Amino acid sequence: MTRLAVFTLLASTACGDGLRSAQATAPWRTAFDSTGDTIVARTTGEVPNESERKLVLELQIGQAEGNDSVTFGRIEHLAVTSDGRLFVFDGQGPSLKLFDSTGTLVRFVGRKGGGPAEFEQVTGIGTLPGDRVALWDASHGRVNVYTASGDLSTQWRVPISGFFSSDGLQTDSTGAVVLRMPIGADKSKASFGVIGLVRFNAVGDARDTIQPPAWIDPPPTLRAQSDRVRSMRNLPFAPRQISTWSRSGALLSGPSTPYAIYLTHRAGRPLRIEQEWKPLRVLPDEGDHARADLTWAMRTVDPGWNWTGPGIPETKPAYERLQSGEDARIWVKIHTTAERIENPEERRSEAGQPPRPVQRYAEPNAYDVFDSNGAYLGRVRIDRRQQIMRMLGDRVWGVLTDSLGVAYVARWRVEPPFQRPE
Numbered sequence: 499m500t501r502l503a504v505f506t507l508l509a510s511t512a513c514g515d516g517l518r519s520a521q522a523t524a525p526w527r528t529a530f531d532s533t534g535d536t537i538v539a540r541t542t543g544e545v546p547n548e549s550e551r552k553l554v555l556e557l558q559i560g561q562a563e564g565n566d567s568v569t570f571g572r573i574e575h576l577a578v579t580s581d582g583r584l585f586v587f588d589g590q591g592p593s594l595k596l597f598d599s600t601g602t603l604v605r606f607v608g609r610k611g612g613g614p615a616e617f618e619q620v621t622g623i624g625t626l627p628g629d630r631v632a633l634w635d636a637s638h639g640r641v642n643v644y645t646a647s648g649d650l651s652t653q654w655r656v657p658i659s660g661f662f663s664s665d666g667l668q669t670d671s672t673g674a675v676v677l678r679m680p681i682g683a684d685k686s687k688a689s690f691g692v693i694g695l696v697r698f699n700a701v702g703d704a705r706d707t708i709q710p711p712a713w714i715d716p717p718p719t720l721r722a723q724s725d726r727v728r729s730m731r732n733l734p735f736a737p738r739q740i741s742t743w744s745r746s747g748a749l750l751s752g753p754s755t756p757y758a759i760y761l762t763h764r765a766g767r768p769l770r771i772e773q774e775w776k777p778l779r780v781l782p783d784e785g786d787h788a789r790a791d792l793t794w795a796m797r798t799v800d801p802g803w804n805w806t807g808p809g810i811p812e813t814k815p816a817y818e819r820l821q822s823g824e825d826a827r828i829w830v831k832i833h834t835t836a837e838r839i840e841n842p843e844e845r846r847s848e849a850g851q852p853p854r855p856v857q858r859y860a861e862p863n864a865y866d867v868f869d870s871n872g873a874y875l876g877r878v879r880i881d882r883r884q885q886i887m888r889m890l891g892d893r894v895w896g897v898l899t900d901s902l903g904v905a906y907v908a909r910w911r912v913e914p915p916f917q918r919p920e
Contacts, residue, residue: 525549528873533770539872540772550864551878553886553894553910559584559601560906566593567603570905573897575622575665576887578824579629579646584895586907587620587633594623594633596648597907607648612638615650622667624675625824626700632675634667636660641667641675643700654702663693668743668822673700676743681707695743710741711760713753720807722796729799733807734788735780735833737815746826746870757816759830761872771828771872777813783859784836785810790855798851817866823889826870832877834861843903867916875916884908892916 526543561568571590578584582599585607594607594617608615618637625631629646639659643651658679668676675698682692695708717736722729732738741751748763757775762768780788789810796803819831836859845854863880880886886896892915898908 524876526874530872532767536768536770537872538770538772539868539874540774541874542774545866545877549876551876551912551914551916553878553880553884554913555898555908556893556911557601557909558898558906559586559597559908560904562900562902562904566591567595567606570907573905573907575620575633576895576897576907577623577625577631578888578890578895579625579631581629583629583646584907585623585631585644585648587623589620592618592620594620601907605648607644608642608650614653615642615644617642619662621662622665622677624667624669626669626675627671627673630700632667632669632700634677636662636666641677641698641702652701654698657704665742670743670745670747671826672747674698674705674747675700681709695741695749708749710739710749710751713739713751713758713760714755718808720792720796720805722799722803724799727799729796731792731795733810734792735785735811735814740817740820742820742822744822744826744828744870745824746822750820750822750828752817752820754815754817759820759828759868761828761870769872771868773816773830773866773874775816777816778833778835780810780812780814781836781859783838787855787857787859791857794852794854798848821865821886821889823891825890827875827889828868828870829886829889830866830868832864832866834864836861846903878912884910886910 525546526541528539528541531538560570570588572588573586574589575587576584584597586595592610596604596607598604608617610616610618617633617635621634621636623631623633630651631644633642635642639656640653641656642653645651656677661679663678666678677696678693679696680691681694681696696704697706698704714737717738718733720731737753737755740754741749744750744761748761750761752759757773759771760768793805814833817830817832821829823829839858839860842856842858845856860882863882865878867875867878869875883899884896886894888895892912894910894912896908898906
């Protein structure tokens with residue numbers, strides 16, 4: 499495998515009359531320039547509350563009670579086909595369900611186990627050309643590829659098993675399957691070695707190993723360990739390296755502070771996306787909760803764990819997550835000012851674990867959305883009971899949780915719709 503430190507992306511600086519028209523009525527502006535070999539898309543101007551977009555519910559799948567064909571336990575992953583069908587992985591079971599575009603259950607795909615088409619602990623799913631779906635079964639160290647109708651197409655081994663990562667599998671429009679996994683054993687940097695991306699084709703041939711650029715120094719980490727489990731957590735609100743894989747076949751990465759994002763590919767010029775930004779304070783009660791919640795998590799691994807790391811930062815990074823839409827638009831989950839939660843709910847803990855601290859403050863969820871060329875499209879405000887997983891144009895799919903904690907699969911539309919630059 500070839501180690502590539504950075505890729506580059508060919509981006510056009512000609513945005514056309516469509517961008518000028520879309521921005522004519524907006525209070526922000528995206529200007530394009532070049533610095534060395536890098537194209538820079540810089541957006542300035544405030545995003546007033548009245549300009550924020552909302553999600554309007556179009557489809558809700560699931561019931562509060564019933565058998566596992568109509569209920570969900572823990573919705574962890576979701577993939578959307580070109581005709582609107584949904585592959586939904588439920589970690590409680592586990593099970594993989596296929597629904598048509600109206601929300602009707604078509605079938606269960608595979609089942610729990612170690613045989614062909616089966617799986618246990620899954621760390622990501624994604625769509626491939628032809629509406630095939632790739633699933634990484636981390637327990638057995640393999641990737642299952644299913645047809646659009648849910649039959650097993652192929653299955654191949656991954657050069658590691660027992661490694662679990664949130665959204666560890668990404669796919670792109672070229673047919674690549676990109677896995678987040680250890681790519682080196684440098685224990686001086688992290689107890690789990692160097693984590694990077696490995697790009698495979700759809701039949702499991704490794705093509706590249708990608709170590710995202712080190713935009714900033716590694717953040718402070720806290721660790722807990724028992725006889726069987728190790729846990730490593732970043733210091734809450736500390737700037738950190740963020741990276742994912744774009745549907746366009748490019749590396750999407752950034753430092754989380756300042757507000758700068760890099761889109762890089764194997765050929766052409768890199769694109770740097772900048773957004774005007776002012777740091778937000780970490781509220782005292784918000785910081786106290788973050789410390790208490792992390793302490794609780796560490797004590798589920800080591801009951802005698804105590805905080806020995808640095809204190810919670812006073813300000814927040816610009817953003818905390820990067821996501822690629824199915825159309826390669828860039829969705830940036832930004833940090834916002836926390837608000838007090840009225841009537842906070844008790845949080846579930848596993849049997850034998852200490853009670854989890856009640857969350858009394860939370861950040862309103864908001865995403866900045868950029869076109870694939872770096873032009874700013876607007877901000878979407880997300881209710882705290884909404885979790886978005888897949889985005890395509892003005893449609894969003896994800897999880898909706900009701901006041902009783904029951905989870906449903908949902909499809910929303912963005913209102914008002916984005917004005918797409920031509």
